[in-house]
Amino acid sequence: xxxxxxxxxxxxxxxxxxxxxxxxxxxxxxxxxxxxxxxxxxxxxxxxxxxxxxxxxxxxxxxxxxxxxxxxxxxxxxxxxxxxxxxxxxxxxxxxxxxxxxxxxxxxxxxxxxxxxxxxxxxxxxxxxxxxxxxxxxxxxxxxxxxxxxxxxxxxxxxxxxxxxxxxxxxxxxxxxxxxxxxxxxxxxxxxxxxxxxxxxxxxxxxxxxxxxxxxxxxxxxxxxxxxxxxxxxxxxxxxxxxxxxxx
Amino acid sequence: xxxxxxxxxxxxxxxxxxxxxxxxxxxxxxxxxxxxxxxxxxxxxxxxxxxxxxxxxxxxxxxxxxxxxxxxxxxxxxxxxxxxxxxxxxxxxxxxxxxxxxxxxxxxxxxxxxxxxxxxxxxxxxxxxxxxxxxxxxxxxxxxxxxxxxxxxxxxxxxxxxxxxxxxxxxxxxxxxxxxxxxxxxxxxxxxxxxxxxxxxxxxxxxxxxxxxxxxxxxxxxxxxxxxxxxxxxxxxxxxxxxxxxxxxxxxxxxxxxxxxxxxxxxxxxxxxxxxxxxxxxxxxxxxxxxxxxxxxxxxxxxxxxxxxxxxxxxxxxxxxxxxxxxxxxxxxxx
Numbered sequence: 026x027x028x029x030x031x032x033x034x035x036x037x038x039x040x041x042x043x044x045x046x047x048x049x050x051x052x053x054x055x056x057x058x059x060x061x062x063x064x065x066x067x068x069x070x071x072x073x074x075x076x077x078x079x080x081x082x083x084x085x086x087x088x089x090x091x092x093x094x095x096x097x098x099x100x101x102x103x104x105x106x107x108x109x110x111x112x113x114x115x116x117x118x119x120x121x122x123x124x125x126x127x128x129x130x131x132x133x134x135x136x137x138x139x140x141x142x143x144x145x146x147x148x149x150x151x152x153x154x155x156x157x158x159x160x161x162x163x164x165x166x167x168x169x170x171x172x173x174x175x176x177x178x179x180x181x182x183x184x185x186x187x188x189x190x191x192x193x194x195x196x197x198x199x200x201x202x203x204x205x206x207x208x209x210x211x212x213x214x215x216x217x218x219x220x221x222x223x224x225x226x227x228x229x230x231x232x233x234x235x236x237x238x239x240x241x242x243x244x245x246x247x248x249x250x251x252x253x254x255x256x257x258x259x260x261x262x263x264x265x266x267x268x269x270x271x272x273x
Numbered sequence: 274x275x276x277x278x279x280x281x282x283x284x285x286x287x288x289x290x291x292x293x294x295x296x297x298x299x300x301x302x303x304x305x306x307x308x309x310x311x312x313x314x315x316x317x318x319x320x321x322x323x324x325x326x327x328x329x330x331x332x333x334x335x336x337x338x339x340x341x342x343x344x345x346x347x348x349x350x351x352x353x354x355x356x357x358x359x360x361x362x363x364x365x366x367x368x369x370x371x372x373x374x375x376x377x378x379x380x381x382x383x384x385x386x387x388x389x390x391x392x393x394x395x396x397x398x399x400x401x402x403x404x405x406x407x408x409x410x411x412x413x414x415x416x417x418x419x420x421x422x423x424x425x426x427x428x429x430x431x432x433x434x435x436x437x438x439x440x441x442x443x444x445x446x447x448x449x450x451x452x453x454x455x456x457x458x459x460x461x462x463x464x465x466x467x468x469x470x471x472x473x474x475x476x477x478x479x480x481x482x483x484x485x486x487x488x489x490x491x492x493x494x495x496x497x498x499x500x501x502x503x504x505x506x507x508x509x510x511x512x513x514x515x516x517x518x519x520x521x522x523x524x525x526x527x528x529x530x531x532x533x534x535x536x537x538x539x540x541x542x543x544x545x546x547x548x549x550x551x552x553x554x555x556x557x558x559x560x561x562x563x564x565x566x567x568x569x570x571x572x573x574x575x576x577x578x579x580x581x582x583x584x585x586x587x588x589x590x591x592x593x594x595x596x597x598x599x600x601x602x603x604x605x606x607x608x
Contacts, residue, residue: 027376034373045361114357
């Protein structure tokens with residue numbers, strides 16, 4: 026019970042501290058620029074009569090913009106989560122409060138994830154705008170957002186682990202980006218194996234396919250399970266890393 | 274109540290703290306004294322559960338800090354030496370954050386935060402961001418954050434370091450006031466602080482406890498060991514080496530300045546150095562300008578205890594009195 030209270034106290038503090046750093050505004054602005062441009066391209070494509078009928082959200086998620094940018098932004102959001110407190114030394118006061126390392130890691134991750142989701146909030150406007158000019162199927166749009174949230178959780182948790190490994194935020198961002206890229210690449214290996222058993226297995230790790238499913242309204246519990254277990258795994262690693270490194 | 278039993282810590286095989294045991298009762302302030310690098314902070318970090326000990330155990334209000342860390346830490350308020358607060362947070366926000374973190378029920382949170390803020394005299398800056406505050410204010414904000422959840426044990430690592438004299442007085446008054454309801458362990462390397470604040474003192478050097486007792490008993494022990502300062506006319510470079518050979522002399526150090534030679538001597542407990550020194554001066558034919566028995570202060574105890582080996586090195590340096598060569602002296606140490 027008190028662990029839950031401490032968890033929410035950490036989430037709240039960490040989430041609001043994003044907004045007093047210039048980083049949050051840089052990320053927010055860049056995000057809106059890129060998403061706005063993507064939206065413009067989508068509208069342009071939809072206006073062409075030869076565009077085939079397709080799920081609106083899948084247009085969003087198949088673009089290169091989306092993936093490169095998601096990876097970059099997630100590593101930047103997560104970089105300071107644990108490394109900053111270890112650098113300034115405030116981790117000492119935090120961990121001598123009656124909270125466990127696991128609570129701290131979970132709270133930090135949740136705050137980073139909340140900020141990630143917050144970035145997507147303005148984009149809800151796009152389907153609302155489009156719905157004035159035609160009929161939209163809201164189901165796939167909702168599931169598309171679920172897909173985004175899952176990818177975000179996966180990426181931020183990998184970034185959190187990187188942040189637990191070093192006191193330097195820049196190093197944390199770079200290592201985090203590598204981890205996130207690794208998570209992304211594992212699934213891409215599907216296209217390089219011929220054995221159908223491995224292909225099947227790897228396709229569940231394939232995030233492109235993951236986003237494609239979700240944007241077409243398919244919510245597959247196996248994908249949910251994959252993301253949830255990966256997040257738990259990364260947070261477990263972060264907790265162990267924090268326990269081992271905190272005094273140094 | 275705070276109890277430490279056989280606490281040891283080594284880093285990569287190098288011992289930093291060895292077999293430290295002590296007990297602090299409720300309503301008592303224990304001063305933890307030692308030169309920089311003696312292992313004070315390491316010991317405190319083990320007590321607060323931040324560092325796992327290599328051996329030994331810590332009981333915070335009868336709860337083992339390694340076995341039940343969450344339960345034990347609920348009774349702990351800790352002010353770390355490297356006081357790092359969140360600069361972007363406002364004072365009240367920070368104290369409220371600590372209260373939530375330490376499990377103060379939300380119904381009582383506001384009252385507790387107000388109380389802590391008032392107790393630590395930071396109510397006038399309650400709405401300011403911590404980053405804009407002076408060191409003295411930040412120290413007291415840290416203290417407010419450490420005691421907002423009403424812990425039984427307070428561990429304060431150098432609470433007055435970096436403060437101006439007026440702030441030091443304020444923080445000391447505050448600590449003395451907190452003694453009523455808390456068990457306090459306070460580390461410092463400033464001796465007068467121990468004399469004015471602490472009921473008992475532990476002196477730690479190179480990771481081991483070298484002395485323990487009330488400031489009075491320590492001074493008393495020292496008083497039985499005589500100390501003498503003599504001043505000789507002219508530069509007598511071999512004076513300290515010769516006087517060290519006298520029976521009963523445990524330590525001799527020399528400063529030569531301005532055509533005078535000043536030698537400070539320390540003797541074994543129970544001996545009287547004045548007579549043998551006088552006779553030696555006579556046989557050598559030196560001109561004695563001054564012979565002063567020195568009053569023992571806590572500083573002498575401290576210097577003697579922590580510089581036993583260092584004294585031998587310091588004596589070989591010409592013109593250096595080893596008593597002024599120790600890192601133990603605060604700027605405000607009494608002479």
